[in-house]
Amino acid sequence: MNNQLDSIAPLREFVIGMTNLVSHESVEQELITKGSELLKTLIQSDSWLPEFCTIPHPEFYQQFLLHADPLGRFSVVSFVWGPGQKTPIHDHCIWGLIGMLRGMEQGQHYKRLPSGELEMDGPQTVLRQGDIEVVGPAVGDIHVVSNAIPDKTSISIHVYGANIGAVKRHTYDPITGKPKKFVSGYSSQQVPNLWDRSAEIRASLN
């Protein structure tokens, strides 16, 4: 089978693997450990990412949904960072994995003090191609993320333990630490078709 006939296969295999995982496992630490292994394999190459999920917006970082589990057990999103783009300080309220696909991302974790103010938690982190970071209530859920390359697009693949487009979470005022409720949307009304196996199957007929 010609690889070009089925360039999206690594993403399809990842989605099948994650679906099997959430069907048989519900312990969060196991989902994180085994999900990270699957994500590590996915981000070993980047030719599977459809073109329309790689396009930066001049002003805003983009969140292209790649797949959402219909039962809300996980979602997969392509984050596309244009030069200089940066999230607000935010949380997730569920577990999440960040896998660096192209370029480089920098992040800073925060913790909330009893006063409600935010304090940096550990040093600034840098994710390079192939690196994975974990976020979530169990390991540190508040952070800020930005493109670490000043003049190029960076892309990271995020996996969350829910449909992130339906999760009530928070941004935080950097000075006062005051939380504000928010929910993130998706940047496209379409997602990739992972399921056209016809070219591959056709090549195997009689």
Added chain:
Amino acid sequence: MNNQLDSIAPLREFVIGMTNLVSHESVEQELITKGSELLKTLIQSDSWLPEFCTIPHPEFYQQFLLHADPLGRFSVVSFVWGPGQKTPIHDHCIWGLIGMLRGMEQGQHYKRLPSGELEMDGPQTVLRQGDIEVVGPAVGDIHVVSNAIPDKTSISIHVYGANIGAVKRHTYDPITGKPKKFVSGYSSQQVPNLWDRSAEIRASLN
């Protein structure tokens, strides 16, 4: 919540319902009966179908994938028939449901004689908006389908008991009945994003 914010909700609810069904049921007759009930509800309205899944091709009937279950237990396809368009005589090798969404479709079932030749099986059928037909090895799997309206587009929603884009099946020569292996593809490399709940959730944030 404003309906326009979430016009795709009926399709999302259908996909969730089908996913729950195939997660808890494996008896084919039950899948057909309960799947038909869900499909009946889905095709009561048609405003949920995204525009890009309604566009006829001047020459070929179109098959827009709406959703495929990652574990291959079902798929949902928008069939768009331009004026005069018609399938070859074909089978499915799995169960399938056809729900008429817009316009009208005519069909003819066939059975194979011991000689291998085809014979019409029952009268020509006509599907009108809201009607559902069942196909499959258990109930009659060989048929031909065409747009029953000579000058307009017709659209039917098909549900299959597998990813139909990966099923080896057959077309049949109308004279000799000779089968030829085939697999059908999909007409778009993208599928609708059913999972952006952010407008709805945002409206509920205080």
